[in-house]
Amino acid sequence: MTNYFYVSPEQLIKDRAEFAQKGIARGRSMVAAIYDIGVLLVAENPSASLNKISEVYDRIAFAGVGKYNEFDRLREAGIRWADGTGFTYSREDVDARALANYYAQHLGDMFTEGQKPLEVEILVAQLGSKFRPTKLYRVAYEGTISDEARFAVLGGDAETIRERFAASEEVIHPLKETLKNAVNALAGPERNIPTADLEVGILEDRGNRRTFLRLDDAQVSELLS
């Protein structure tokens, strides 16, 4: 005979949230910020090949923190969704808000109904155009979606990093300053993050349809100097 113990819904949610938070806190954090002519995504990532930041569509980028296999699957699904939507309708019909909503629904479903909640936080960034505004959508592990006005911090240490970054970014700067501030916020006063451990991507108009650009170590060093 099996005994079932009663667990209150409050307790269940609390346990699940704690589990997800712990998982996310094991990884490094990332900062996304709007700069004068684009969007910057910068993550602390010691791996040069297991990316946290990715191109999704012409003007949309993805970033994930937490468990790599979980957010990478969401990244792939996002690229599929975007390419599929653009193929079915038109390129200008691909909207970051719709994608962020799908992520929110999926994370919410996994949080309440899944075997275990996903230990990830997701960011969907959109570079503005004639049709849409520049936006940062942050989706938390339990499916909470928020639309951040100027910048977003994802990861275990988000609160501290957010405070540090907010203090240095009272106005919108050019890329160089924004990147410096973001890296300083990620590192904190006692630490120095080597360039090789930074993963940096931007969304910026360069006269091409595709606006995403991954910056290599040399370009990052140059901007940080």
Place this chain on the structure above:
Amino acid sequence: MGLPLFSAHNDPGPSFFHYAEGSGLANASAHGSAESPHATTVIAVRYNAGVVMVADRQATGFYIASRDVRKIEAADRFTAIAISGTAARGIEFIKMAQLSFEHYEKMTDSSLSLEGKANYLSPIIQRNNLSTPLIVLPLLAGWDPSHQIGRLFEYDGAGGCYERFDFATIGSGSPFAESALRLGFRSDLDREAALELGALALYEAGDNDPATGGPDFVRDLFPMMVTITEAGFQELAGAEVGARFRSINDRRTQSGGVAGGTLR
């Protein structure tokens, strides 16, 4: 369309075609036939710094359906795709190829090799051509950054992919274009010579094949000419192409409608 998540055993991977087919976005095996205009002559010539491609602009059904069709498109920065056959399937094919190469790049953070792209298209062509009479035959040309050469691939009706080291033609005007190319091709062609030979071959096709549109001096519409080199896909300006065809036309007028003894 919901979020396309897959479990590891049925994940389509970085292939957009397999995802699109599996999810019903693209109808890869439509049966039956319908009337659709046809796209006709495209020529590709390898030269010492890349590949030249020339295509006429006409889509032909029972009558001329369009005079300004683009039959060559950049699939990505270093790759061009040209189509002949059913226009409807050809346009869909170009779209699928462009999207697939970009999709692969975004999914894996690396580009497909040129040979990888050429092979990727084979089953798509095979699936289309063996399931419907709406045949489409493409040409793939590109600059291969890993070997630092221009390369050219042609396909047969069943999707077989063959690399060509000289030149290739597709479409109903092929026999005429091919004759000109066979007479004029040398292995050491430079850009100018390759453009001139390509233009001459297309002029021949337009002159002899009713479905191939030659230079249209009335509407100022000229064949498309592109080069694919280390600098990527570059389309020649309309004025430059126009001048080239005008000069061929003048020479032909002088010699009574034929080349007049030499290929010119």
